[in-house]
Amino acid sequence: MLGVHEFSIAEALAAQVQRHAPATGRVREVEITVGALRGLEPDSLRMCWEAVTHGTPIAGSVLHVDLRPWSITCSTCGRTWSSPVPFVACTCGDPAPVPTAGDELDLVALTIDEEDS
């Protein structure tokens, strides 16, 4: 199933990538970084990417999603670790360590096959 949330992000990204696409050659790979706060599912983003790029000049390009996880800090024992989910207990027994995550959503690189003219 296509996530509606991921769909609108994929549409905005596709428009952005097409502005960078060379007149000759094609976009092979697209790299983005996503903060965990955004709540985006990489698999769903990739499915939406296939759907929104279908029939466009960037069809067939592969979307790479670098998902930045939650950072969990325990105020009882001071331990810090990363987690895919925000609400987790600490091994020291503290039931509610503090979750923080970024909301970045950035296009970081394109890999392009260019024809020499």
Added chain:
Amino acid sequence: MPEGKRTTRVPLVERVLEANDEVAAANRADLERRGIFSVDLIGAPGSGKTALLEATLRALRGRRHPAVLVGDLATRRDGDRLARWCDKVVQISTGQGCHLEANQVRDALAEIELDMVDLLFIENVGNLICPVGFDLGQAAKVGLFSLTEGDDKAAKHPYLVEAADLILLNKIDLLPYLSFDRRTFEADVHLLNPRVPILDVSATTGEGLDAWIAWLER
């Protein structure tokens, strides 16, 4: 690799929603220049966004000059309800869109005589996820939760809680009838966003509306 072809990796640093954010910045500048305080109201379908705004507009009648933009997928019903209490209501029909975007707000603002306005409410489409990521140019984001959604709703939507300048907990009059743990809700909210105020309100009974209006006018 075939002759005459080369593969290049081009590093970029661009926000994906840059185009939206630029329009939002223009909206924000326009609203601030005119001294209009603006609120993006975000909540689930059925949380009482329209009911809260109806009660708020009624309370502000004769005192303030509000305008309302209301996003809805398909109907004009919310706009019609709000128009009973406010003469500057613009309905934005989003069609398939599950959230408002800055350009829709920009177009809607062009339909209002803003010289006559000192407060702007933007009722977003009922959705706790998508609207959070799209800046509209508002001064404040308000996250509206309600008791009937359950006390774990905030924990399940950390982006809204983290981004909110105020959390409203609506339908507080139903507290005696539901197994809603108010302390769990508050602890989850403050773990994600330690400084955000939480105001208990009931759009139906009017409980807590004074504090909400005081927050708007602070």
